[in-house]
Amino acid sequence: MPLSPKALEMISRLSRTNKNPNRKNKIFASANNMRTSFLQKRGIVERQANQKLMLIHFHTFRHWKATTEQHKTKDPWHVKMILGHKSITSTESYIHLEEMLYNGDANDQFTVKVADTMDDAIKLMEVGFEFHAEIEGHKLFRKRK
DSSP, X not given: OOOOHHHHHHHHTSOOBOSSGGGTTBSSSOSTTHHHHHHHHHHHHHHTTOGGGGGOOHXXXXXXXXXXXXXXXXXXXXXXXXXXXXXXXXXXXXXXXXXXXXXXXXXXXXXXXXXXXXXXXXXXXXXXXXXXXXXXXXXXXXXEO
């Protein structure tokens, strides 16, 4: 799901790191200190008096990724692998959340296209279609409506 113009505008107001010339203009300096950077940025947002953004925690992004992957793939074992869970039981909360969010939603409907050449496949992927299957030499791509 793309970010809204308002979210992009708010992100653009966050200060950037520029201590390392190779990482200039990044919001987060590196993966190693991403949590610390996130909390610092959230503190800036708090001072800007946007209390709704304070409901977002670092772990929120993990939940969002797991929920969207479950919705996209319908494969709890795939989600389990992404999250690094040892037991599928730990992953079930994400599956439950996905069902609550998307059950009965029109997002289970797809637009389907067929690609017979590499150029056709590339064009479809560039506009958001994902490879789904190959049948009798035809490559099937789909995108949620």
